[in-house]
Amino acid sequence: EPEVTQTPSHQVTQMGQEVILRCVPISNHLYFYWYRQILGQKVEFLVSFYNNEISEKSEIFDDQFSVERPDGSNFTLKIRSTKLEDSAMYFCASLPGQGYGYTFGSGTRLTVV
Amino acid sequence: QKEVEQNSGPLSVPEGAIASLNCTYSDRGSQSFFWYRQYSGKSPELIMFIYSNGDKEDGRFTAQLNKASQYVSLLIRDSQPSDSATYLCAVTIYNFNKFYFGSGTKLNVKP
Numbered sequence: 001e002p003e004v005t006q007t008p009s010h011q012v013t014q015m016g017q018e019v020i021l022r023c024v025p026i027s028n029h030l031y032f033y034w035y036r037q038i039l040g041q042k043v044e045f046l047v048s049f050y051n052n053e054i055s056e057k058s059e060i061f062d063d064q065f066s067v068e069r070p071d072g073s074n075f076t077l078k079i080r081s082t083k084l085e086d087s088a089m090y091f092c093a094s095l096p097g098q099g100y101g102y103t104f105g106s107g108t109r110l111t112v113v
Numbered sequence: 114q115k116e117v118e119q120n121s122g123p124l125s126v127p128e129g130a131i132a133s134l135n136c137t138y139s140d141r142g143s144q145s146f147f148w149y150r151q152y153s154g155k156s157p158e159l160i161m162f163i164y165s166n167g168d169k170e171d172g173r174f175t176a177q178l179n180k181a182s183q184y185v186s187l188l189i190r191d192s193q194p195s196d197s198a199t200y201l202c203a204v205t206i207y208n209f210n211k212f213y214f215g216s217g218t219k220l221n222v223k224p
Binding site for chain 2: 031035041042043044045048055056058089091098099100101102103104105106107
């Protein structure tokens with residue numbers, strides 16, 4: 001079964017550093033998303049991406065965050081100047097079209113120290 | 114504020130029993146309803162989704178939707194210890210661009 005692949009599985013970074021989280025969505029999917037889950041809390045929407053541009057973003061997704069689909073296969077989330085409260089699991093998800101449930105990647109655990 | 118509420122549990126059921134998980138939502142514009150299973154430290158896995166009032170069955174799982182009462186439930190028949198996980202309810206509102214998740218119900222199935 002096709003998978004959404006995320007790398008790295010775990011990233012430790014110092015506060016103030018930049019991190020890039022990588023995702024390879026399922027190849028024929030059109031819609032791409034980033035969600036995060038702080039330990040013990042809800043899965044929260046960050047951003048959706050369609051047709052090479054952001055279609056919606058949450059209030060969490062401020063200027064610190066950016067997304068790119070640089071080469072037609074990878075989908076990246078960049079977090080500039082990380083803060084302690086950015087520590088969370090970050091999940092990438094993709095959809096073949098609207099009306100389906102997400103296929104989530106295995107996640108990247110980001111720890112900011 | 115678009116809220117999706119779930120009892121955090123834990124819900125404990127014996128092996129072979131029916132587990133009943135409930136979810137309520139606040140926005141009457143909610144259109145689609147999803148159930149995910151999440152094992153500790155893992156990503157959510159889609160179990161099933163439902164759009165219309167009534168029941169939808171898929172193997173041991175049945176989703177039930179009541180839009181008038183704004184709740185959706187998941188029944189797991191013949192519960193197995195491997196079903197022990199946190200079950201997340203998610204809804205979409207007005208479009209499919211964003212899912213709102215509940216905080217999940219932890220299910221323990223005792224052998």
